[in-house]
Amino acid sequence: MFNFKIIESNYYLRHLSLLMVKKNKVSLKDQIVIEKLPQHIAIIMDGNGRWAKGLGKLRIFGHKKGVSSVRECAETSAELGIKYLTLYTFSTENWSRPKIEIDAIMELLVSTIRKEKETLMKNGIKLQTIGDINSLPTKCASELTKTIEETACNTKMTLVLALSYSAKWDMINAIKQISTKVKDNSLAIEDINDITINQHLSTRNLPHPELLIRTSGEQRISNFMLWELAYSELYFTSKLWPDFNKEDLYEAILDYQNRERRFGKTSEQVS
Numbered sequence: 001m002f003n004f005k006i007i008e009s010n011y012y013l014r015h016l017s018l019l020m021v022k023k024n025k026v027s028l029k030d031q032i033v034i035e036k037l038p039q040h041i042a043i044i045m046d047g048n049g050r051w052a053k054g055l056g057k058l059r060i061f062g063h064k065k066g067v068s069s070v071r072e073c074a075e076t077s078a079e080l081g082i083k084y085l086t087l088y089t090f091s092t093e094n095w096s097r098p099k100i101e102i103d104a105i106m107e108l109l110v111s112t113i114r115k116e117k118e119t120l121m122k123n124g125i126k127l128q129t130i131g132d133i134n135s136l137p138t139k140c141a142s143e144l145t146k147t148i149e150e151t152a153c154n155t156k157m158t159l160v161l162a163l164s165y166s167a168k169w170d171m172i173n174a175i176k177q178i179s180t181k182v183k184d185n186s187l188a189i190e191d192i193n194d195i196t197i198n199q200h201l202s203t204r205n206l207p208h209p210e211l212l213i214r215t216s217g218e219q220r221i222s223n224f225m226l227w228e229l230a231y232s233e234l235y236f237t238s239k240l241w242p243d244f245n246k247e248d249l250y251e252a253i254l255d256y257q258n259r260e261r262r263f264g265k266t267s268e269q270v271s
């Protein structure tokens with residue numbers, strides 16, 4: 001009887017470890033449930049400067065390396081079946097940085113859009129922007145317009161670049177438009193609701209992001225999509241943006257998929 005118990009427990013232990021080995025062999029990508037993918041992922045790409053500093057290089061070196069992470073995340077998202085990927089690329093507040101860094105970022109933006117057009121076409125990605133595009137250097141704005149037109153027919157995924165963007169800037173614009181409509185009697189105050197606000201933001205054609213990722217260890221929103229993130233799942237990672245790769249993206253998606261989104265209801269109601 002005693003011996004039998006030992007054999008029995010060994011048998012279970014062996015099976016348990018086999019299961020664990022098997023589990024470890026399942027790649028992060030294979031653990032993702034396609035039916036539970038977020039439709040829209042937004043990313044605050046942070047940490048380029050610190051990444052460069054760590055190597056004793058200039059900040060712009062980090063921004064340049066960050067482009068590879070952008071490419072990898074965009075290709076991976078499109079391949080998985082994510083419909084919208086929004087990247088916080090340059091904020092309203094970033095205009096306060098030293099001119100030399102701003103100029104270098106704008107130059108990098110122009111060269112990247114030119115070089116990566118092929119990546120967008122190859123992966124069926126449509127380009128869109130949100131933000132005060134008129135405040136960007138002319139060369140930058142025209143390169144963006146050209147690429148937006150050329151990729152307009154792509155349907156696999158929409159890549160949204162938030163440029164010279166801030167949530168407060170967007171909300172102020174929306175309030176101005178709504179107030180004008182109220183003033184000229186084309187909109188009644190009592191008809192203003194959730195939908196009205198959505199329709200006057202620059203994100204009007206996008207579903208709200210289900211998942212927000214921020215790299216670099218900072219745990220703040222930094223004036224990004226304040227309205228749209230109302231019920232998003234927030235995911236913070238200490239990885240610096242230039243180090244963020246597809247495995248990190250899979251990990252973030254898996255973390256999201258293991259959360260219970262309750263929207264004010266009880267756990268029993270949603271399960």
Ligand code: IPE
Binds near residue numbers: 049105
């Ligand atoms: C994010 O990286 C890129 C932009 C804001 C343009 P940072 O440049 O903010 O890098 P850190 O946060 O200083 O490391």
Ligand code: IPE
Binds near residue numbers: 045046089090093220
């Ligand atoms: C947020 O990063 C803006 C972008 C990623 C474009 P910042 O580095 O500008 O944010 P703060 O100022 O540290 O919060």
Ligand code: MG
Binds near residue numbers: 048
């Ligand atoms: Mg930063």
